[in-house]
Amino acid sequence: MVRASLGVNPWSVLYEGLEHRTSLSFGTISAVLGVLVLLLWIPLKQRPTFGTVANIVVLACSSDLGLALLPQHLGLPARAGLLVGGVLLNGLSVAAYIGARFGPGPRDGLMTGASSATGRSLRLIRTLVELTVLAVGWLLGGTVGVGTVLYALAVGPLTQFFLPWFVYRRGAGAAASEGANADAGPPCRPRPTVGSEVGN
Helix, strand or coil, rough: CCCCCCCCHHHHHHHHHHHCCCCCHHHHHCCCCHHHHHHHHHHHHHCCHHHHHHHHHHHHHHHHHHHHHCCCCCCCHHHHHHHHHHHHHHHHHHHHCCCCCCCHHHHHHHHHHHHHHHCCCHHHHHHHHHHHHHHHHHHCCCCCCHHHHHHHHHHHHHHHHHHHHHCCCCHHHHHHCCCHHHHHHCCCCCCCCCCCCCCC
16 A cells, blocks of 8 residues: 555555654554553553464555565556555454454554543544544645545444454353353354554
């Protein structure tokens, strides 16, 4: 989505804006902000998990690797393909990440923690955070475009579509034990989770 230059998700808008203003790489900025967001977890009484740390490290490394491999200044058809592919792959990766059940990334934990602390809906908290991040990133010079709108509208439904493919379930014996009560519903039903950063 960055190489498509047609607009990126709100957090990437912020990363791009900071990349223009500092000497740090896109991936490094992602990692640094991930750690800073973790500091906001303290008053929200959130605790980092393996998935939280993995989110920071893997996202930073894969972002820089992808930008190193993908060429710049492509034609419009190639850029459109990168945009659509980026949105699809992001929805797929968020579903895989949530389905693994190793805990939220920094941005997801911030949203769920703020929702619990304030009693406000996840939808409202997520919207406020995303709009704030987008506004700051745009003011710093990040790219806002059709891709930003496409991402905002499509990543949620895509994640919901792909999630059943990746939800971790326990072994058949444990599942049968948990599902002994016919009224209990299917075992290991995925808990409602806010999507990332992308992303986070």
